[in-house]
Amino acid sequence: MANRDPRHSADAGAPDHPVFAALYDRLPDRLLPGPHREYLAADLSGRVLDLGAGNGPLFRYAAAAGADLEYHAVEPDPNRRRRAAREATDVGLEVRLRDARAESLPYADDDFDIVIAGLVFCTIADPDAALDEVARVLRPDGELRFLEHVRNDGWRAQAQDALTPLWKRAAGGCRLNRETIERFVAHDAFEDIEVERLQFGFFPATPIFRGRLRRRGD
Template sequence: MAATTSKSPRVRHPLFARIYPRINAFAEAHGALEHRRELLADATGRIVEIGAGTGANFPHYPPGVEQVIAVEPEPRLRRLAEPAAADAPVPVEVRAGRAEQLPVEDGAADGVVASLVLCTIADVPRALAEAARVLRPGGRLYFYEHVRSQDPRFARKQRRVNLVWPLLGGGCSLTRQTERAITDAGFTIERARRFDFLINGRSSPSSPNVIGVARKAGNSSP
């Protein structure tokens, strides 16, 4: 199946897009920079990044990455990503598009990066199917995501807060079981590190996080 050219609904979160750069700067000052470096440390070849936002990952792509196709649906965030792409240490092309309908050819990518984005997507199975479509056999999915806590009490708190959280966080859901969704999509998780992202020693409903790598089935040779 080739990349579809039909138009999908536009994604607009104007208020969230205005405040997100400040949210991200605060998170990076308290540890998110190290998380991004960990996520991308082993990335190589041609990468598709879904939901690239302002381009916060761009400075952290290692020299083994030949090209990044950064897909972002929100217009304001996409405009902010363009100067970040120009300053990146590897070639980055910013494209308009949605994770559920990537503007990328079949099997064109060695890796797909999902960084704090699967929590915002309405149709996660479709987005992961698109990630698999654009990956070559044996290609890798690099993921860094908010997830549902493994602590039942904290998970109940997340469910309560999640009644309003998506309205304030650009559609972000606190209760996604991302690792299960990835394996349900046919990927094999090679490694995953769960942790609580604490800021000044304090947790928040979005503290449970995971960073990991999953592989698409098939020969892993380029």
């Protein structure tokens, strides 16, 4: 699998979004996908990688998984990484949190049983490179669990295209018009277990999908 060099991307500078990091913690619970994060964290065990942990919103759900869990996380934004470290302490989850980008993961091949992507592929500068990296670090038959918003269709897609440059600056690098699910299911390394469109979210960051993919055996 290709291991692209993220330095060749125009967006490869280290993310630094202090205002967005602070505002995210203040969003009311009804705007956050709590039940769907429960889905991502259900029955976690083994070695798990949280791909782009942000402020650590998944940590409290993972903390309930039990002792048979080794939880790793990467987050390149220093503002969000500091908040994630505090969240891990607050909820009592031991997290091996690293400063790293999804496009160049500092882990060995076949290193994880589960990789979780929770509203993260919209912010990644090179999503194809990141998905290749996820495939590389997942063991054969391991799972990629995801919750992602994607490009809509019709006039909504056109509106997302128009809004994305401003939205990206205001929302921590988030792109509204990523076709993430098509990218996932088309990747040769994965077969889909389930993919579900949710009746959840607010335009322009809709539709939202969740699901699980299995890493094919070598």
